[in-house]
Amino acid sequence: SQQGEEDPQALSIQEGENATMNCSYKTSINNLQWYRQNSGRGLVHLILIRSNEREKHSGRLRVTLDTSKKSSSLLITASRAADTASYFCATDPFSGGSYIPTFGRGTSLIVHP
Amino acid sequence: EAGVAQSPRYKIIEKRQSVAFWCNPISGHATLYWYQQILGQGPKLLIQFQNNGVVDDSQLPKDRFSAERLKGVDSTLKIQPAKLEDSAVYLCASSFIWQGDSPLHFGNGTRLTVT
Numbered sequence: 001s002q003q004g005e006e007d008p009q010a011l012s013i014q015e016g017e018n019a020t021m022n023c024s025y026k027t028s029i030n031n032l033q034w035y036r037q038n039s040g041r042g043l044v045h046l047i048l049i050r051s052n053e054r055e056k057h058s059g060r061l062r063v064t065l066d067t068s069k070k071s072s073s074l075l076i077t078a079s080r081a082a083d084t085a086s087y088f089c090a091t092d093p094f095s096g097g098s099y100i101p102t103f104g105r106g107t108s109l110i111v112h113p
Numbered sequence: 114e115a116g117v118a119q120s121p122r123y124k125i126i127e128k129r130q131s132v133a134f135w136c137n138p139i140s141g142h143a144t145l146y147w148y149q150q151i152l153g154q155g156p157k158l159l160i161q162f163q164n165n166g167v168v169d170d171s172q173l174p175k176d177r178f179s180a181e182r183l184k185g186v187d188s189t190l191k192i193q194p195a196k197l198e199d200s201a202v203y204l205c206a207s208s209f210i211w212q213g214d215s216p217l218h219f220g221n222g223t224r225l226t227v228t
Contacts, residue, residue, distance in 0.1 A: 100169050
């Protein structure tokens with residue numbers, strides 16, 4: 001079953017605009033990570049935010065985490081055509097004595113030049 | 114550092130045939146994962162190894178899927194016999210250690226088509 005669910009499922013914007021995608025999850029977490037997947041490739045780690053953090057920045061990326069609402073958002077500022085990809089959040093529910101990295105369904109982002 | 118290597122890149126088989134995928138993780142990474150990604154969906158964990166021991170295989174269809182990680186390094190995932198619904202991309206990933214704060218490094222996957 002999916003732990004995290006991204007919203008929206010698809011997002012289409014113009015180059016230079018900001019892109020915001022959200023992730024909701026069900027159980028308590030220690031960390032939440034965001035990944036990008038270009039077509040036909042594996043996932044690439046973007047950023048990790050810990051449960052005791054509320055906001056984190058990395059270049060044009062801004063991630064927020066609200067543990068009370070069990071949700072996170074990823075903001076990409078000044079988007080570029082090269083940002084076209086699918087974006088996934090991953091949580092780490094503790095199960096059977098270990099952390100099990102679990103991905104959502106993803107948001108497909110298209111940035112038009 | 115070299116990334117996660119997977120082979121083959123593509124595989125087409127008929128249903129009821131068998132197939133095997135190979136993965137070589139990043140050197141020094143103790144944890145290895147196999148994910149199944151069906152078109153349009155997120156990756157679903159099939160099995161997680163810590164060194165050569167299985168941490169979680171609760172979503173692995175054990176009647177047809179098997180995986181091993183010999184000597185705690187390379188890993189193979191096998192499907193026998195394959196079904197049409199096994200058509201997917203099989204992703205291998207590794208991490209230094211999984212405590213929820215170690216990023217996963219993915220290979221480019223093997224795209225399996227079952228006809």
